[in-house]
Amino acid sequence: MPIFINNNYKSQENAIHQLVNNFFDDGEWIVKGSRNSIKSNFLNNENVNIKFFQKPGLLKSIIYSFFRATKAKRSFDYANYLIENNIKTPFPIAYIVEKNSFGLLGNSYYISQQIEYDFTIRELIHNPSFENRQSILEQFASFTFNMHEAKINFLDHSPGNTLIVKRDKINYDFYLIDLNRMKFENLSIQKRMDNFKKMWLSKTMVKIIANKYAELSEQNKSELQQILLLKTKQFKYKTYRKKFLKKKIGL
Template sequence: MSSENFVSNSLSRKQFQNILELFQDSDRKLGDDRNQIKIVQFEGRKLVVKSFKIPNAINRIVYRFFRKSKAERSYLNALYLKSRNLGTPEPLAYLEEIGPARFHQSYYVSEFVEHDFTFRELAADDTIKNKKEILKAFTQFIYQLHEANVYFLDNSPGNTLILISGNEYKFYLVDLNRMKFYDIPVKDRLKNFERLSPQKWMFDIMGAEYARLSQLDPEETINTMWNHVQAFQDHFQNKKKWKKRLKKIS
């Protein structure tokens, strides 16, 4: 017999159930992810609902007894970011469906943040203006994240929303379930940029700005960042090659 663990800072259990019903009916999907992410309209608010994929057999036991679920971590990490004035959509609630010996499924609900583009579009879209200024502002945001002892493991191009507000740029992190919290050394800080882009010019800007903020040598900072990027790209490309070979064999 299964039970539910429901935690919320603003929604009742009945409201959450109504949101889940809207989620099932919604065809407004966000991204192409192994988890289901959809936008729903509820009581005049635009919300994002994330339904996490049911874990494999081993992780169903791990999440039941030994580790927080992805939904719970998303919620708690968002609260941590908000408490330190770091941009992320407002967390509203999460729900876990659990059995006596197994974890089943989990959901996370947050506010939808209106934004102009993501970091991925910033890298790919040549029509976006003031890229240098945006990259410098983004670097300042990541520096503030690191100063708050937050290492964002999924610091990839689709996980930062960017809003242009007058002459300012605002950044919001999403997909928050994988974070570490510790006093981050410089080598880890510079490695944290490795997933963002394979374009060198972007790291010339971000590396120089991070060096300025951290009082580091600019050339050494840029080179270190770029070495991490190249190592990540090599690993990523090799992984793709092995997947293609395995598909051919199977």
Template sequence: MKLIFAEDLPQSKYDVLSILNKFKNDGTLIGNGSRNIIKFFNLNGLILNFKSFKQHNIINRHVYKFYRKSKAQRSFEYAHLLIKKNYHTPKPIAYIENHDFIGLTSSYYISEQLENSWTFTDILTDHSFPDREKIIKEYTLLMFRLHNDGIQFLDNSPNNFLIQKKDEKYIIYMVDLNRMNFHESIELEKRLKNFARITNDPEIIKIISHEYAQLFGSTADYCEKIILDAVNRLILKRKVKKVLKLYKYIIKI
């Protein structure tokens, strides 16, 4: 077992490990657990979020042991990197990996659970949400800052942003951090394509396009066109994937 804890860990490492031992049967599940399993636990008044990553096939198990950092390790390290650069993400606590002679068998990323927050999905789908347009613009500014720092957040989907309101200000936290690319600089077209997963709602895309155009110094029409093209390509890709999946199922029958 590989255990890496944050240096300023306020609670006992043994307490964290005791939660890990009862992860399967205890804790409060977040989501449906169909892919990764995410649960939170109360540890002496501190709410901790445990993310167990989906088991890999035998090839990837070998790769993640010998050639590539695990998703848990990347999540932990990227969280520290983001915080160092003054971005917001739930405080990283630890990551844990289990191995056998073949490769990685399981891995966990542990962070503080963010209480009293909304997902960006909640805000995008609720047209009556207070300050909805303001929050969309704040999100766009966040993405612009990331792009300027050469950070491409690949899992840029609305459930991966949590929003808290503090002193009349909205703070946006990033989660699900394991998939990021880092560049010296990012050209405008690649920046705009990074919005493909956030929504297919034309109204929201228009707000994002206008705001990003102002921040970058481009035109809103150009930004909107590139984002919409990226969204439509992603929709087509997903449709093709579903058809192929259905075809394989029919063949098996």
């Protein structure tokens, strides 16, 4: 199995291989999915996460083998890009890609440091009285603004994909996870607001985030509120409609 390791972890190649070889026997499940799964384990004395990407179907296997980077490679490369641009994410340790004798992609793995976080954006959405809620949302808006300024369009910018660590009584750190879907481009203000749509923001949250983002980007607060509110409403309507149609036809 070809392995690609961060220079800081070159001396631990054998231990990393062992983690992957024993993936299904050792460690604790964090996510046990039908295709992608995550386990927590120890690399020597360091707590790490191993994300398992199951072998894709034949067509996708051909695409990922010859025309597009695998999810494991993208996760590793994107994490390095984020860190280089001062956007926090669990430190990338290594990725491993299995290939058969025809050079087609099999299973793959991405290994990163584990972050001991306090909560995610999801908790704020469901609890309007969450401690320091407004300040956290404003800091999250600043974090996302810095991400956009670094030309990062995180396509999975959703409530569970930002881990939040309480640094002290009033300051918080934000870490992006689930990184394999990103674009790197200059973002218009429309695209920037569109990037918040999966957050399931309430009207109150829309106002807080839009006002802070407007302050940082020197945009009109009222106009930004209108754009973000429209993007949020459109996404919610589309999601509810899809669920309704699936229920209607019995899927």
